[in-house]
Amino acid sequence: MIYLYGITRQLREPLEASGLQDAPVEAVEVESLTAICSRHRHLEPRPDAESCWAHEHAVEAVMNSQAILPARFGTTFPSVEALREEIGRRTLELRRCLAEVDGCVELAVRINPLTSTGGQAAHGRQYLLDKLSAQRLREALAESALACLREFAVDSRLATSQSGEDTVSISYLVRASGVERFSRAVGRLQRRWPEFALSCTGPWAPYSFVGDQTPSLRGEAA
Amino acid sequence: VSIGESLPASRRSGPPTDDTRPVGQSGRDVALIDLLDRLLAGGVVLSGHITLAAADIDLVQVDLRALISSVPVGGGR
Numbered sequence: 001m002i003y004l005y006g007i008t009r010q011l012r013e014p015l016e017a018s019g020l021q022d023a024p025v026e027a028v029e030v031e032s033l034t035a036i037c038s039r040h041r042h043l044e045p046r047p048d049a050e051s052c053w054a055h056e057h058a059v060e061a062v063m064n065s066q067a068i069l070p071a072r073f074g075t076t077f078p079s080v081e082a083l084r085e086e087i088g089r090r091t092l093e094l095r096r097c098l099a100e101v102d103g104c105v106e107l108a109v110r111i112n113p114l115t116s117t118g119g120q121a122a123h124g125r126q127y128l129l130d131k132l133s134a135q136r137l138r139e140a141l142a143e144s145a146l147a148c149l150r151e152f153a154v155d156s157r158l159a160t161s162q163s164g165e166d167t168v169s170i171s172y173l174v175r176a177s178g179v180e181r182f183s184r185a186v187g188r189l190q191r192r193w194p195e196f197a198l199s200c201t202g203p204w205a206p207y208s209f210v211g212d213q214t215p216s217l218r219g220e221a222a
Numbered sequence: 223v224s225i226g227e228s229l230p231a232s233r234r235s236g237p238p239t240d241d242t243r244p245v246g247q248s249g250r251d252v253a254l255i256d257l258l259d260r261l262l263a264g265g266v267v268l269s270g271h272i273t274l275a276a277a278d279i280d281l282v283q284v285d286l287r288a289l290i291s292s293v294p295v296g297g298g299r
Contacts, residue, residue: 004268006265006266007266047258047261047262049254052254052257052258052261053254053257055261056257056261069265069266070260070264070265070266071265071266071267071268072261072262072264072265072266072267072272073261073262073265074272075265075266075267075268075272076272086268086269087268090268094266097266106260108256108259108260110252110256169256169259171260171264199252201252201253201256202256204256204257204260207260207261207264207265208260208264210264210265210266211264211265211266211267
């Protein structure tokens with residue numbers, strides 16, 4: 001079985017990394033692209049902390065020196081041939097996508113109210129009103145955050161979050177050279193919004209900007 | 223990993239280690255949640271197989287509000 005971590009152009013530097021199950025990470029060239037993958041006799045990817053970081057570590061081994069399209073966790077192929085066939089079929093699309101994220105990284109921003117917005121109404125109309133109110137607050141938060149951070153990002157998307165529904169989670173595509181500037185902007189936003197807790201993590205590979213996911217919100221070239 | 227304005231110039235990556243990321247445990251948890259969000263909902267989807275074994279997701283599906291509230295912001299790590 002072949003486990004896929006991501007797709008990049010021809011490698012500029014030798015690849016030295018381990019992936020899931022500590023398997024050596026390999027480069028499989030397909031036309032002008034390179035698949036970053038590992039081989040396994042048996043693998044059932046579990047999205048636990050260890051496996052997630054192993055996947056990320058393999059992606060970062062490439063990301064440190066060149067653009068990469070990270071694969072969704074758990075992407076496997078029965079053979080190298082099947083992997084080659086799929087990438088070969090989508091070479092143009094993947095190359096275009098690589099060009100779009102070249103030189104950029106993803107930063108994750110979370111905005112979380114320090115007091116609950118959801119209320120504790122047991123049921124009925126008040127419950128729905130509370131839900132609607134919380135939803136509107138989240139939308140307003142997202143709009144404000146976008147307005148404040150837009151000028152520092154190339155693109156931005158509302159993220160699907162595992163965390164509570166009070167949380168607004170936005171992914172920003174930022175030029176690698178602009179990470180510090182973006183970080184300072186988040187700090188300024190935090191000072192302006194003391195009633196919210198902001199977090200910013202990254203740089204990540206551009207997971208949120210390489211596929212058919214949440215439509216782009218709005219972004220401007222930094 | 224960074225909270226508030228303290229996103230460092232050096233890369234956040236995982237798994238976190240104390241020598242490379244002077245952040246609190248909560249910061250690491252936030253990073254793990256951000257990573258999970260991206261790994262499970264983002265990334266290129268090819269027509270291979272997406273295989274996910276049953277996972278202990280509950281371990282990281284924490285109450286983020288409580289978690290973040292406990293983290294000093296505005297320069298604290």
